[in-house]
Amino acid sequence: MSAKTPRQRRQDHSQAAQPSPQSNGRPSNGTPRGAPTQIAETLADETDETDETDENIFLFVPNLIGYGRIVLALASLYFMPLHPRRCSVLYSISCLLDALDGIAARKYHQSTRFGAVLDMVTDRCTTTCLLVFLATAKPAYSMIFQGLISLDLASHYMHMYATLAMGGREGSHKDVSKERSWAMNLYYTNKNVLFTCCALNEVFFIALYLLCFSSPMITPALLPSAGLAGEKGMSPTTPHQPLPSLFFPSPFSAAAMEMARANKMNSMVPWILTVASAPVMLVKQYINIVQLVRASQWLAEGDRRDRKKMEVEGRKAK
Template sequence: MGDKSPRQKRQNAAPGAQLAQGNGRPPNGTPRGPPPPSHSSTPDDETDENIFLFVPNLIGYLRIVLAAASLFFMPLHPRRCSFLYSISCLMDALDGIAARKYNQSTRFGAVLDMVTDRCTTTCLLVFLATAKPAYSWIFQGLISLDLASHYMHMYATLAMGGQGESHKNVSASRSWIMNKYYTNKAVLFTTCALNEVFFIALYLLCFSSPLITPALLPSAGLAGEMGHSPTTPHQPLPSLFFASPFSAAAMEMARANKMDSTVPWILTLASSPVMVLKQYINIIQMVKASRWLAEGDRRDRKKALVARGGRKGQ
C-alpha cells in the first residue's frame, strides 16, 4: 500500500470527527452542549406522584361525566337534566374539601375546576339561546362576559403575579369585592351556586311556564279552534314578552304540561339578584385584569425607554 495522503492522515488522527459531524456538530467546530434531559425519566426536583389520580381531580372527572350526561338529556328530559346538572355543580365544593383534606391542591386541579365550570355554564346558556332565539344575544353576551372575564383574570395573574400565584389571591387594595368573593368560601360558593340556580330555573320555565313558552298554552291560535293538541301549535298567538313563541320546549309538550312552574318561578326570582351580582363581579374582574396588564405594559415600556436612553448616552 502506498503512503497515505495528508487528508487521509488527518481523518485517521480524528476518527470521531465524522461521527461528531453526523450528530450535529456546528460548522465552526464548537462542541455541542449537553443533550436535553429525557422526558421519560423523573427529574430530581419532582415527585413520582400521579397528579391525574389525585382525589380532587377524580371528583373533577366525575363532574364532567355528570355534566355531559345532563347535556344529553337537556333537549327532552328537563327533570333528569336539571338533577344531573345540579349534582355536578354541587360537587364543585367537594373537590376543594378533598384537596385540603388530603393535601392535594394542584394547579392542574384548579384549571380543571375552572374549565369545567365555564364549559357547563356555557352549554346551558347555549341551550337557552336556542330555546329563546329572540333573546339569544343576551345569552351570547353572558357567555362572552364569563369567558373573557375569567381568561383575562387568569392571564393577568400568571403574567403579573408569577407562576406560583393563585388567581384567588386578590388583595383588598386592588378590589375589595373580588377579595371578598375569592377569599370567603361561603360567599364564593353561595354566589356561584345561586347563579347556576337562576339559569337552571330559567331552563325549567321553558318547559313549564306558558308565560315563557306560549306554545304550552292549552289552546294557541288556530290550534285551539281546530281541535289540535298543544303538541302541534300550528299558529300560536304571539307573546307580549317574547317575539317568537316557538322554542325547544315545544319538543316536549306532553312532559312539559305535567310540570308545575311554581318552584322554578320562585327559584328564578329569588336567585336573580345574585345572578346580577355575579355578572357585575365578572365585569369588575375583567376591568381590574385589564388595568393590571396595562400597568405591566407601562413598566415594560419605561424599562425599554431607559435602556434605549442609556445606549444613546454611551
C-alpha cells in the first residue's frame, strides 16, 4: 500500500474529527462538541511537523548560483600558485556572483536560510584560502594574515550564533538595530555600503596577491641581479625571466612559485588597486571587530537574564 502524502493524512484527520449526523453534534466517542479531542491534538502535532512545501530548496536559482561560485573559487585555487591572471579573474567572478544571487533571491522570492548560510560560508572560505596563500608567500607577515582570518571567522560565527540564540528562529543576521550598533545597521541594511565594503575588501587582497608576482618591493626575489640587469638593461619594475630549473620540476614547489612570480607582470595596476582599496579594507576590519564585540555583549545579556531567572526560581522553590 502506498504511503499517503501529508495533505491526505490531514484530510483524513479532518474527516475523522467531523461529528456524524447520528451523533447530534457529538463525536463518536461521546465527547461534547468543542472539547479538545485526541484526534484534534494529533492533527495539530502532525500539521506542525509536515506543514511545508514540496519545493527542492537546493535547486533554487540563488543556490545554484552559489554552487557556481564554489566551482569558480576552487578553479581559482588551482591556478593560484602559478597563474595569477587566471586566478584573479576566476576569483573576481566568484565574488561578483555574490551580488547576483541576492538579486535572484529577491526576484524569484527564493530567499532561504540555507542560501544565506551557503553564501556566508563561501565568502569566509574563499577569503581564508586567499589569506592562507598570502601568509605562505610572505612568511614575515603571516601573523597578520592569520589574525585577519581569525577575526573574520570569529566575528561572523559569533554574530550568527548570537542571532540564532537571542533573535529566535525567525531572526536574520542582517537584522541589526541602530541601538545595538549604528555601524552594523548601516553595513547590513544599506546594499550599496555592503557591496562596496565586501567588494573592495576582496580587491585589496587580490591586488596584494598580484603584487607578490609583480612588485620587487613586495617580493625582493623579483629584483634582477646586477649582472643580468647590466647585460639585459632590466629595471626593478620589469623583473627578469629566470631559467627553468631541473632541480625543482614540480609546479607546486616553492622554487616553481618563485619562478612564476618573475613573469614580467606590470605592478602599476595592482599598486593602484591596493592603495585605493586599503581604506575600505580597514573599515571592513573595524566592522568585524564591532560585530565580534556586539555579538559577545548580546550573548552576555542572555546569560544574565537566564541567571536572573534561575535565581528567582530558586527563591520560589525555597
